[in-house]
Amino acid sequence: MTFAIVKSEKEYSPRDRLIAGLAPGRRSGRLPGGHIDDRAALRKAISLCSDCLPKFNREAYDYTGKPNLPLVRGRCDGCMAYSPHMRLLVHHSLVSNM
Numbered sequence: 001m002t003f004a005i006v007k008s009e010k011e012y013s014p015r016d017r018l019i020a021g022l023a024p025g026r027r028s029g030r031l032p033g034g035h036i037d038d039r040a041a042l043r044k045a046i047s048l049c050s051d052c053l054p055k056f057n058r059e060a061y062d063y064t065g066k067p068n069l070p071l072v073r074g075r076c077d078g079c080m081a082y083s084p085h086m087r088l089l090v091h092h093s094l095v096s097n098m
């Protein structure tokens with residue numbers, strides 16, 4: 001039995017692999033509302049900092065917070081700044097009712 005081991009010519013460190021998996025986020029010149037509209041249309045999770053959270057009408061997009069995950073940290077989908085206290089919003093259809 002042979003295994004398909006794909007080796008690239010460049011050796012990746014664990015740090016390189018993590019950076020390669022990082023979502024590119026909003027590209028420069030793109031307005032934050034358009035970026036979040038696209039994520040909402042695809043029912044992707046949206047994380048927003050405390051400044052950007054009031055600007056997103058979650059009822060209009062049928063989004064809700066996750067009660068078991070009150071805070072997340074990372075890059076805000078609105079202002080692209082790192083925040084250790086963001087709210088994670090997910091589409092209603094993706095929340096389990098347990």
Ligand SMILES: [Zn+2]
Nearest residue numbers: 049052076079
């Ligand atoms: Zn923000």
